[in-house]
Amino acid sequence: MSAVIEVSGVAKQFKIHHERHQTLKERLLHPRSGSTEIFDALRDINFTVGEGETVGIVGHNGSGKSTLLKCICGVLKPTAGQIRLRGSLAALLELGAGFQPELSGRDNVYLYGSMLGLSRRMVERVFEDIVDFSELAHFIDTPVKFYSSGMYVRLAFAVAVNVAPEILVVDEVLAVGDERFQAKCLDRIRLFQREGRTILLVTHQADTVRAVCDRAIVLDHGIQVADDTVGEALRIFRQRLLGQVPGHAVVSSTVQITSVTTPSGSFDMRRGEDLAFEIDVTSDHAVSANLVTEVFTRTGLLVSRSDAQAAPVELRPGVNRIQVEWRSVPLLDGVYDVNVGLVEASGGTVLAWREKAAAVQVLYDGRATGVVEIESSVTA
Amino acid sequence: MDAAASPPERSATTAARVVSARTPLVPRLRNLLERRELLWGLIVSDIRIKYKGSALGLIWSMLSPALTLATYYLVFSVFLKNGIPGFVVYLFAGLVVWTMFQTAVSTSTGVIVDRAGLVKKVSFPREILALSNVGASIFYFVIQFAILVGFVLLVGHHVTWSWAWLLLIAFVSLALFAAALGIVMSAITVYLRDVRHLMDVLLQLWFWVSPVVYSYSNSLATPLHNHGLTALYFVNPITPIILTFQRVIYGSPIVTSTTSGLPLHVLPSWPLSTFATMNVVILAVALVAFLAALAVFGRLEGNFESEL
Numbered sequence: 268m269s270a271v272i273e274v275s276g277v278a279k280q281f282k283i284h285h286e287r288h289q290t291l292k293e294r295l296l297h298p299r300s301g302s303t304e305i306f307d308a309l310r311d312i313n314f315t316v317g318e319g320e321t322v323g324i325v326g327h328n329g330s331g332k333s334t335l336l337k338c339i340c341g342v343l344k345p346t347a348g349q350i351r352l353r354g355s356l357a358a359l360l361e362l363g364a365g366f367q368p369e370l371s372g373r374d375n376v377y378l379y380g381s382m383l384g385l386s387r388r389m390v391e392r393v394f395e396d397i398v399d400f401s402e403l404a405h406f407i408d409t410p411v412k413f414y415s416s417g418m419y420v421r422l423a424f425a426v427a428v429n430v431a432p433e434i435l436v437v438d439e440v441l442a443v444g445d446e447r448f449q450a451k452c453l454d455r456i457r458l459f460q461r462e463g464r465t466i467l468l469v470t471h472q473a474d475t476v477r478a479v480c481d482r483a484i485v486l487d488h489g490i491q492v493a494d495d496t497v498g499e500a501l502r503i504f505r506q507r508l509l510g511q512v513p514g515h516a517v518v519s520s521t522v523q524i525t526s527v528t529t530p531s532g533s534f535d536m537r538r539g540e541d542l543a544f545e546i547d548v549t550s551d552h553a554v555s556a557n558l559v560t561e562v563f564t565r566t567g568l569l570v571s572r573s574d575a576q577a578a579p580v581e582l583r584p585g586v587n588r589i590q591v592e593w594r595s596v597p598l599l600d601g602v603y604d605v606n607v608g609l610v611e612a613s614g615g616t617v618l619a620w621r622e623k624a625a626a627v628q629v630l631y632d633g634r635a636t637g638v639v640e641i642e643s644s645v646t647a
Numbered sequence: 648m649d650a651a652a653s654p655p656e657r658s659a660t661t662a663a664r665v666v667s668a669r670t671p672l673v674p675r676l677r678n679l680l681e682r683r684e685l686l687w688g689l690i691v692s693d694i695r696i697k698y699k700g701s702a703l704g705l706i707w708s709m710l711s712p713a714l715t716l717a718t719y720y721l722v723f724s725v726f727l728k729n730g731i732p733g734f735v736v737y738l739f740a741g742l743v744v745w746t747m748f749q750t751a752v753s754t755s756t757g758v759i760v761d762r763a764g765l766v767k768k769v770s771f772p773r774e775i776l777a778l779s780n781v782g783a784s785i786f787y788f789v790i791q792f793a794i795l796v797g798f799v800l801l802v803g804h805h806v807t808w809s810w811a812w813l814l815l816i817a818f819v820s821l822a823l824f825a826a827a828l829g830i831v832m833s834a835i836t837v838y839l840r841d842v843r844h845l846m847d848v849l850l851q852l853w854f855w856v857s858p859v860v861y862s863y864s865n866s867l868a869t870p871l872h873n874h875g876l877t878a879l880y881f882v883n884p885i886t887p888i889i890l891t892f893q894r895v896i897y898g899s900p901i902v903t904s905t906t907s908g909l910p911l912h913v914l915p916s917w918p919l920s921t922f923a924t925m926n927v928v929i930l931a932v933a934l935v936a937f938l939a940a941l942a943v944f945g946r947l948e949g950n951f952e953s954e955l
Contacts, residue, residue, distance in 0.1 A: 294839065343952055360768065365768075387688075
């Protein structure tokens, strides 16, 4: 697998002006008086993305993830280091930023296409697809200043995804638009994945990362704190995120989930049955913790997340065994991934996290389809 | 688009692009060349937007130069009686050059500040914004020049057609100078916003030190020579370009004054070889200026986002 994006030693500093002298007159009147402060938005970021990979960049607000993305797209120039890109790149950053309100949708498609680095011929070839995807065939010759904001975004998105870039960069767009549009976005991303294109996704939604990414990079205050599998990266992300709450410092934790098993050793079950888990945890100190369990479908849909806050587990130094019992599991036919974590009861620090700790296979031969069956009675 | 139908096949052949603090000159030029379609698109949309929704359309862009031409003609030829026969042609030849330079530079100066929204959100070589304004002014120049040619043919003015190829070199130099200055000023304006107004004043001054409305040979050559200032006058790179246009279009360097009936030295009576050498030198200087402008722009653009 060849590297498509190589980020090496990238740093970005912003100058914050406390007193702005933006005119020649002011500069002449107050030589040397404008005080500025340097803010490090990114520090020494290093990673590579291989061809066909889907990598998530996660971080809290202000962690520098959007700055990094803008550097990769070339909107910002890094202060130090460099980014090497192989292949065409389209960014779903600020949809429609390059639109000229006075021009028609048609003219803007070509102009926007050329901003994304496409020739007129290339846009011509996919023009029909763009119009179809945007569902704006009727308004394509209307100046875009008469478009609604939804139409605006649809047209921009249609151009960006139909130009078939080798690298697609997505920034939180999945969080905007109506549900149907979001589903369309996700479908497109999946299609790109199947076609072997490289995708870089920036988000603070762990669910999105889990649903589409192969790997994730975690940023915290401009520092790259993880470049790992989705599970491990998300654990670190949570830890950082929760660790930020004032007074809830991250404990250099030595709590570990060593194994997750069932008494029978098998995670196979039938719908409606009970399932018992045994979770072995080693700890070097006594601590009170809440058990968090998450259940996902194989397509990344979160079925359930529960946080047993009402009943914290008291961990003793040494090996502990935690028993969990799921009663009459309503899950339907399929395989479900279970994530298990321990969060300190008196704060929220993630003590330990185990991604895909178990894969539960549910057998069901009834007629209902979907993820769960709702117990119902029908009367007339 | 068909599912799974088009795997990314270009990746093997595409060269790596590098984003770093500074882009050296050669990749900068390559980037510009690669993005020529965007440049073209921006020029076309600039021109379209400007005249969309106006009934007279492009005629507006011709009205202002036409008025300027008429005013200067009235003032210098009719009221002040400068005695230059066919002064309209002389004036027109210089004005098309000056108008192109002035429009290109003044519209480019504020372009990055005005288009901050685009600059902060979309990735493309930023010089393209200034270049698109230069491109639009070239478009207007071409129209005006066509009108000028039509006019001299109509009135049967004696044009030195055999020297016409000089105009091509002169024009390329003009465009390069305008682009160089436009690119540098567009970057400086980001840091010093009032430079825009300063530029307007400077351009007015610049107009009067260029031989557009007066004759260099008749009114300035001797006094400049006596004070040893000829070289200083020719520091202005627009002067030789204007002289070339006037020499070719107006045709005769020495004419008979309409007021005194005496011979009038309107233009330098240099031979073709002198004009050719001068234009080649100017072209070389223009090229260097253009490359230098790109280099300066490259140094200034790194901090745009904290200033916009």
